[in-house]
Amino acid sequence: MGSVVVSVDAELGWGFVDFESPPEDRVESARSGWRTLCRLFEAYDVPATWAVVGHLFHESCDGRHPDHPAGPAWFAPERDLWGDRPDLTCGPELIERVRKSGPDHEIGCHTYSHVLFGDDGTTSEVAAAELSRCRALADEWGIDLTSFVFPRNEVGHREQLAEHGFEAYRGSRPVPRRSLPEKLKTVAFGTGAPPIVTPAVDDHGLVNVPASLFLYSFEGIALRATKPVVGDPVVELVERGLDAAAEGDGVLHLWLHPNNLVGAPQVRRIEAVLRAIDARREEVPVETMAEVAARTRGEPRTVATD
Ligand SMILES: [Zn+2]
Ligand SMILES: [Zn+2]
Numbered sequence: 001m002g003s004v005v006v007s008v009d010a011e012l013g014w015g016f017v018d019f020e021s022p023p024e025d026r027v028e029s030a031r032s033g034w035r036t037l038c039r040l041f042e043a044y045d046v047p048a049t050w051a052v053v054g055h056l057f058h059e060s061c062d063g064r065h066p067d068h069p070a071g072p073a074w075f076a077p078e079r080d081l082w083g084d085r086p087d088l089t090c091g092p093e094l095i096e097r098v099r100k101s102g103p104d105h106e107i108g109c110h111t112y113s114h115v116l117f118g119d120d121g122t123t124s125e126v127a128a129a130e131l132s133r134c135r136a137l138a139d140e141w142g143i144d145l146t147s148f149v150f151p152r153n154e155v156g157h158r159e160q161l162a163e164h165g166f167e168a169y170r171g172s173r174p175v176p177r178r179s180l181p182e183k184l185k186t187v188a189f190g191t192g193a194p195p196i197v198t199p200a201v202d203d204h205g206l207v208n209v210p211a212s213l214f215l216y217s218f219e220g221i222a223l224r225a226t227k228p229v230v231g232d233p234v235v236e237l238v239e240r241g242l243d244a245a246a247e248g249d250g251v252l253h254l255w256l257h258p259n260n261l262v263g264a265p266q267v268r269r270i271e272a273v274l275r276a277i278d279a280r281r282e283e284v285p286v287e288t289m290a291e292v293a294a295r296t297r298g299e300p301r302t303v304a305t306d
Contacts, residue, residue, distance in 0.1 A: 002196060002245030003287045004277055005209065006048040007108075007170055007255045009149055010034065010098075013088030014053045014114040015257060017077050026259040027088060033261035034094050037270065038101055044274040047103035049289040051149035051170075054112035054134030056091040057141065063089075068133075069125045070115055095141070106288035108147035109134045109166070118154025127157035131164040147289035149255075153211060162204040168293035170255065171208040173197075193240035196250035199296040207293035212253040213237060215273060216260040235272040242276060246283040251292060 009015065012030045016022035041048055055061070063079035065072070082088045098105050112130040115122055138145045148161055148169040155171060174195050194213035202208050215234055241252040254273065261267050277286060287295075 001283065001285070002248050002250050002252065003285045003292070004242065004245060004252045004254065004280075005287050005289055005292060006046060006277075007147075007149060007211075007253065007289060008037065008048050008050045009110055009151075009255065009257045010050050010056070010094075011053040011110055011114055011257065011259075012056060012091055012094075013077070013082055013085070014055060015151070015259065017074070017114050018116070022077075022081075025262045026257075029262045030257075030259040031087060031091070031094065033258035034091075035097065036261050036267055037258050038097050040267075040271055040274055041105070042102045043271075044278040045103050046274050046277055046286050047105050047288055049106040049108050049147050049149075050098050051108040051110035051147065052095055052098075053110045053114055054130070054137050055089060056095060057137035058090045059092055060086055060090055065113075068113075069123070069129050070113065074113065074115070099141075099143075104288075106147060106290045107138070107143050107145070108149065108289060109138070109145045110149045111151055114151045116151050116154050117156035118150065118152070119156070122156065124157055124160055127160045128164070131160055131166075135164055146293065147209075158202065158204045158206060162206055166206065167297075168199075168207040168209055168289050170253065170289065171210040173211040173213070193244045194237055194252065196241065196244045196248055197253055198250050199292050201296065207296045209251060209253055209289050209292050209296075211255055212241060212251070213255075215254055215256040215270065216266065232269050232272060234269060235276065238273050239276055242280045242284050246280065251287070252284070 013022065013027055016027060061078065063075050065075045078089050095107065098107060112133040115126055115130050117127055134145060146167045148166045150156070150169065153170065153172055161169060174197060197210040197212055199207050199209045238254065245252040256270065261270065
């Protein structure tokens with residue numbers, strides 16, 4: 001019997017800290033999307049892994065970060081563009097909302113300030129600084145961070161994750177071999193299903209729980225525009241993924257950002273996804289990344305090499 005995991009990249013403005021002009025609709029939907037997600041997870045009793053940007057634990061911040069090795073430029077939007085918008089850079093009450101929620105959510109980590117771990121310019125000193133700040137802040141809240149989600153899913157500095165006590169991360173979505181990009185699209189969004197992933201212990205002792213499907217991909221939108229189908233094609237993909245998970249013993253790992261909920265159609269999509277998950281929960285139980293990691297360590301299967 002397989003399972004389904006939903007992970008949430010919870011970041012407010014930080015997801016766009018390196019954008020020259022952050023997309024306003026996404027940025028302005030971050031808080032409302034967060035609360036809507038909490039409400040919907042409660043309505044369908046679905047626990048998720050919330051990978052939270054550590055800076056959101058702060059009540060307030062002057063944006064200076066003199067001791068952070070990423071340097072002052074990284075934090076420039078916090079001081080300038082969002083200088084009068086602490087609601088985009090801090091959010092302890094939102095974390096509290098998740099913590100007090102009905103379903104037993106996991107609170108995980110999405111770096112401290114959305115530094116890209118896969119970027120060549122990101123030194124281990126910077127990665128370590130990001131992780132140790134998150135750990136210290138979460139400790140104050142009595143939260144033990146176990147799972148990690150890489151910004152933009154760019155994997156890097158896994159040895160630092162292991163050193164800072166993390167146990168699991170969301171790896172890249174597996175890409176079938178010998179497939180051209182066009183063919184991939186057909187596999188993912190035509191008649192196929194999203195990949196059912198096999199969590200595995202990597203060479204750092206971390207459990208990689210790869211992504212199966214980003215719920216708000218551009219491909220999904222493109223398909224909707226070009227192929228009139230009844231219902232939402234992404235929900236259809238999730239249904240097929242649940243079928244596949246029920247038949248095998250892997251994980252259907254779905255993910256999204258609260259700021260993807262920019263309007264009613266996007267809210268309808270996640271609600272339909274959660275309804276589908278709820279309807280199939282006897283055959284396909286819902287797990288958090290931490291639960292998958294614990295289970296995988298208990299019964300190690302294959303060892304990932306990448
Ligand atoms: Zn700050
Ligand atoms: Zn992110």
